[in-house]
Amino acid sequence: MDTKIIVALDFPDFSKAADLVTNLSDTVDFYKVGLESFISCGEKLIHFLKSNGKKVFLDLKFHDIPNTVASASLASLKYDIDMLNVHAQGGSIMMSTVSSEIENYCDKHSLQKPYLIAVTLLTSLNETHLREYKINAKSTLEYVVDLAKITQKSGFDGVVASAREVSAIKNTLGNDFLTVTPGIRPAWAAKNDQQRVVTPSEASKLGCDYIVIGRPITASSKPYKAAEKILEELND
């Protein structure tokens, strides 16, 4: 599968997000609605995206007890989303409850099941975090692959990880296990608060299924040009 792009719509209001989607309309068809935009204008924004034929990744990173996360995941199906995420740290019972309840509900109501994705280690974190939290893994890579194994066993479709970890994930869990990779930074963009970063061109060579990219496009004075440059890098 070629590497596809998901643009992170991290905006404080509907009009800014909608203007960007309109601006990028013929280049990007997959968008991420995360905490900021969901809290400020989630329902309206998702409706706008879906009525314009776009795909939606609902990124609320659920991290709670199994019953709460499974109920929230089922409730999110009313938005006709294409991808949904939880934190793998929430546990294998939480993830397997989510996957079985979502699967049963979608089968029963003949709905297309959204991709179920678990966040492994946030791309804003590095080895210092493992030490600080006394996590007994040798490296971020080992930790991420271990969480990805648990995620797959729990019936999920893939993980959020850094592109740096994609080869190891694919080698261990197979090529069909999806990798969704934020922390993407073209050489010309600022790193901001990201730590485990990779350029779009490297991400594509590493076999990422989806790259998630926000500020290099959303904070650019010429977002369309920025998106075009990134797409060119992916297809090089």
Ligand SMILES: O=C(O)c1cc(=O)[nH]c(=O)n1[C@@H]1O[C@H](COP(=O)(O)O)[C@@H](O)[C@H]1O
């Ligand atoms: O789940 C995510 O999407 C996510 C996980 C992660 O480990 N790192 C990460 O940056 N993200 C999200 O990906 C987006 C990255 O945005 P930029 O750093 O602006 O490109 C943000 O919306 C983050 O919330």
